[in-house]
Amino acid sequence: MTNATGMALRQVRKSYGATNVVHGIDLDVAAGEFVVFVGPSGCGKSTLLRMIAGLEEVTDGEISIGGRDVTDLDPSQRGIAMVFQSYALYPHMSVRDNLGFGLKMANTPKAEIETRVTAAAKILKIEPLLERRPGQLSGGQRQRVAIGRAIVRKPDVFLFDEPLSNLDAELRVSMRIEIARLHKELGNTMIYVTHDQTEAMTLADKIVVLRDGRIEQVGTPREVYEHPDNIFVAGFIGSPKMNFLAGVAANDGFDLAGKTFPLGYSLAEPGTPVTVGIRPEHIEVGPSGAATFSVEVDFSEYLGGTQYLYATLADGQSLVIEHRENTEILGDGSITVSCDPGRIEVFSATGRRMRR
Amino acid sequence: MSMTIATPVAAAEKPRRRARKNRQLQGLLYIAPAVILVTIFFVIPVLFTVWMSFHNWPLLGQPSWIGLGNYTRMFSDTRFAAALSFTAYYTVIATIAIFALAFPLALFVQNERRGVSAYRTIFFMPVVVGLATASLLWVWLANVDSGLFSPILRMFGVTGRSANLLATFNNAFPTIIVMVVWKIVGFTMIILLTGLQSIPSDLIEAARIDGAGRWQRFRFLTLPLMRRTLALALILSVTGSVLAFDQFYIMTSGGPQNRMISVVYYIFNQSFVSFQLGYGSALSIVLLGILVALSVVQLWLLRVGDDK
């Protein structure tokens, strides 16, 4: 069952009247790739996805699926299927009819509808529910039916708009794994919108970080996490959030809180203000790493396995440290922490990452 | 031992029972105004009408009990049969005409387009005019000389001389249908519009992705999802048509050759022209029965009360 097809967006724009919502998106999606759009609320993820689906008119630019220009095609002719956040199941039809509706509209023979509906129901383990109405299903079951309705159409590209956000935390995790399994089994191209970064990191082959209708960075989850292109991506990906500290460029490193940290290369003209980014999980308690500094712990949170330390540097800037050792750090006290300089990101005043 | 346990339970029971009784009283209080109104203006009149229908009841003088006499009389009353069949004919034509126009209008004003609220207002405006007022207005509009339609028809050469639209059944009936549609369609449109707007837009979008065309979306989504709204609009329209009176009384006074006597008009004639109040009451009760039966059938046909 592999009919994987790539997709490409060229300078895709969207405006509602005079308001520009999406500003010239260029994106290539390889066949069979799982692409996740993430970004803060209102950044245009849904709008972009709906333009790909054909539910929203494209103001300017071109969308092609499998090398075919689909910009002005009807949604049903684009070879896509979509799973909505609200499930959008037809409430007056049985699960069976919900699954088969698209095929019925395409005048598929009854026998084939039956086989394909049964096959999809089997994949999603919803066979016992086929005669029920959506109103008689739980949230998780409805979600399965919605995904089933997409599978039955055998689309080239699956589109998901925050499909799990109406589920409770536990179900979310299991459905997430289910979707990953589905992608592996079907091998289709999938585009997935979420603002949950765990979903993004775990599911994606490629993450597209959006902000205000623009792409901030495209990359694998590892690239986006380890080498964020700018301060926005660095702050958006990762939890707890990356620490951003105001520093000043120095020879072969930077000055921070009255101390010089060597990086082994020059960032900029010494004296230029920079922002130093250090992830909480990359700071270790104890003087083992190369870049060592002392902080004052204000208070801490114990989450079982990890402990978040809320601390201040000598110059008053605050800092979060993720401490994963067994030894408990008691609040109120000065401790020495260190960090691998290779893990430190430095950003210019405009927010772009400096070095390398 | 058991005594000490039993006592507090019993003690706790009493205030709870009293609290429940209080709540029930409160509930009764809330529905009391409606109950009183319905009793005074519906239940008592209906019961009284039933009582009257078993009598020979002249306007003045002593009513006399005749049992089911008024009811058996109906079966041989050809004028009542004619009124029934005319009312049925009118109801079918008017309802079809109203829906045939109200649905497209509702679909038209559903979309957020420029000036849509102006359209909604224009289509709804005739609704606020009373039916009697509208009838009078249309009597004037249809007047041979000073009206609007006849001169226009003549101007465009449709008719040679000024035609009297209300003079023959074949002209008067369509004129009245047009008037009623003009008067009622905005109301039905608004009801249908609420039904259309209660359908979530994702459902329509999902159907578009599933390849359902405009007509298929209407047939497989809109119509079934609007079942309740349709039932409401249909029952209101049918009930209104079965009870039609003003337009026939005002516009044609029963029409050319008395061919436009509706059931209510006939009841009116029997009761307040012939002063056979007993017979009129019996006819009213039968009409009430017919309306209830029609509504039940419509609700059943549209399966309202079925699960979503």
Ligand SMILES: Nc1ncnc2c1ncn2[C@@H]1O[C@H](COP(=O)(O)OP(=O)(O)OP(=O)(O)O)[C@@H](O)[C@H]1O
């Ligand atoms: N019909 C519309 N008219 C005007 N502006 C709109 C319309 N629909 C969406 N927008 C605007 O477009 C922007 C992007 O909306 P979109 O729904 O794509 O956001 P999103 O990234 O999906 O957010 P969320 O995570 O909250 O779902 C928002 O600023 C929104 O206000």
Ligand SMILES: [Mg+2]
């Ligand atoms: Mg959205």
